[in-house]
Amino acid sequence: MSAVQPSAREHAAAIFQAGVAAADPHLAVRHFLKADSELLHIGSPQTGYRSGDWQRIHLIAFGKAACAMADAAQASIPEAWLAGKGMVVTNYDNIDVVENCQVFGAGHPLPDAAGLHAAKTLATRLSNANPGELVLLLISGGGSALLPYPAAGINLAEKILTTRLLLASGATINQINCVRKHLSQLKGGGLARFAAPADLHALILSDVLDNDLSAIASGPSVPDDTTFVDAIAVLESFGIWQQIPLSVQKHLQEGAQGLQIETPKSGDPIFQHSSHTLVGSNATSVDAAMDQAFKLGYQTRLYSKQLCGEARLVAEQLALHALSVAAATTQPLALIAGGETTVTLTGTGKGGRNQEMALAFALAVEKHGLNCTWTFLSGGTDGRDGPTDAAGGIVDNDTLQRMRDAALDPDAMLNDNNAYPALKAANDLLRYGTTGTNVADLQILLLHPNA
Incomplete structure (x- = not known):
């Protein structure tokens, strides 16, 4: 009989769902956007307000949560104030009908021709915005891939190859973005x-x-303090400079020599009439997950709101931490974390960073020993982990045995970056479908002391 308490997996899933719900993009926009008879008010009592009687409002939304955000915005703004139909760009899985908006589907995580078309359409529309008008941007995660507009001299295929190499290199999201910014017009x-x-x-x-x-x-709408020199350094440090297309090398080298225009920096006049409001984040979802764990009867501890690093190494660190606290655990304990790990691809398998972390955690627990009943969930709040249909994985004391019963070697699967089929065989894939939001990842570790 399994050592896992019947409710543990359901509890982990409920805690994860609470975190996702806290990042509801529709509610977030409605909270920060209000209109009266004359003015549009952007903000909240906590953040302060920006108000105006703009002649026309250009509604632009892009990212994985773009449809929900645009739907909330157009419901909050009188139609007569809008400069025609809004423009929405999202990944194919999250496409939805949005009233008074034109919706574009585009590729993610790798950009495609549809995204290029959307980016060019967006640039043309923005170029027609005039003084006294407002460009209202609704931005969510995924926008980098969804709006590819390569710099002159670089084609989409060359940018895709560069992005693919970066994604497989183990580079952090900030390092990847540093390069992408210097290959893009947006x-x-x-x-x-x-x-x-x-x-x-x-x-x-x-x-x-x-x-x-x-x-x-x-x-896309704020200053960038990285440089062409920084972008070259990222590519060189991960050993992929020689693999990127010659056109990309040429553009970055010209930029480093001052022959290409740098990204706009702090103090640039173009930002004189530009501002922003943060409407939701991973930290908000982590807090909601902790609240839900407490409601379910767990002692709750924040493990990290900045979880990052190589997924399998982060998993082992978490396993060692669990080992250190388990001995003193006398009642159910929930360790909650949020962040975004990375995976350096060395194998040819299928998976994502959350699936890899889940499998690596199960193996680390077996390696080091953890004398309690445990359940671990690692999932992407967007419902998609890597190029798969799963959000991540949910593993427990019996996961590795289920894999071995299916004639699989979990260690070999991890070494081949092949977590997806391993977790599928154990019935341990976390599947939610696309959620319509994206605030990075959540990790939930539930520890139940042995009787």
């Missing part, structure tokens, strides 16, 4: 260049750990 403040001299305000649902606005969707 990222790293480029969108603000197109929108100036109109007013601009961004409502932002953050998918990065420290809510660094220059990292969310690669910071």
Whole structure:
């Protein structure tokens, strides 16, 4: 008979769902956007307000939560104030009908031709915005891939190859974005260049750990303090400089020599009429997960709101921490974390960072020994982990035995970056479908002391 208490997996799933619900993009926008008979008010009593009687409002939404955010915005703004139909760009899984908006589907995590078309359409529309008008941006995670607009001299295929190499290299999201900003006409403040001299305000649902606005969707509406030299250093440090297309090398080298225009920096006049409001984040979801765990009867402890690093190494660190606290655990304990790990691909298997972390955690627990009943969930709040249909994995004391009963070697599967089929065989994939939001990942470890 399994050592896992019947409710543990359901509890882990409920805690995860509470975290996802806290990042509801529709509610977030409605909370920060109000209109009266004359003015649009953006903000809240806590953040302060930006108000105006703009002549026309250009509604632009992009990211995995774009449809829900745009739906909330158009419901909050009188239609007569809008400059025609809103423009929404999201990944194919999250496409939905949004009243008074044109919705574009685009590729994620790798950009595609549809995204390029959407990016060019967006740039043209922004170029037609005038002083006294407002460009209202609704930004959520995934925007970097969804709006590819390569710099002159670089084609989409070359940018895709560079992105693919970066994603497989183990580079952090900030390092990846540093490179992408310097290959793009929209990222790293480029969108603000197109929108100036109109007013601009961004409502932002953050998918990065420290809510660094220059990292969310690669910071299209805010200053970028990284440089062409920084971008080259990232590619060299991960050993992929020689693998990227010659056109990309040429563009970055010219930029380092001052022959290409740098991304706009702090103090640039284009940001004079630009502002933003953060409407949701991973930290908000972590807090909600902790509240739900407490309601379910767990002692709750925050493990980290900045979980990052190589997924399998982070998993082992968590396993060692669990080992250190389990001996003193006399009642059910929930350890909650949020963040975004990375995976350096060395194998040829199928999976994502959350699935890899779940499998690695189960193996680390077996290696080090953990004398209690445990359940561990690692999942992406967008419902998609890597190029798979799963959000992540949920593992327990019996996971590895279920894999071995299916004639699989969990260690070999992890070494081949092949967590998806391993977890599938154990019936341990976390499947929710797309959630319509994206605030990075959540990790939930439930420890039940042995009787």
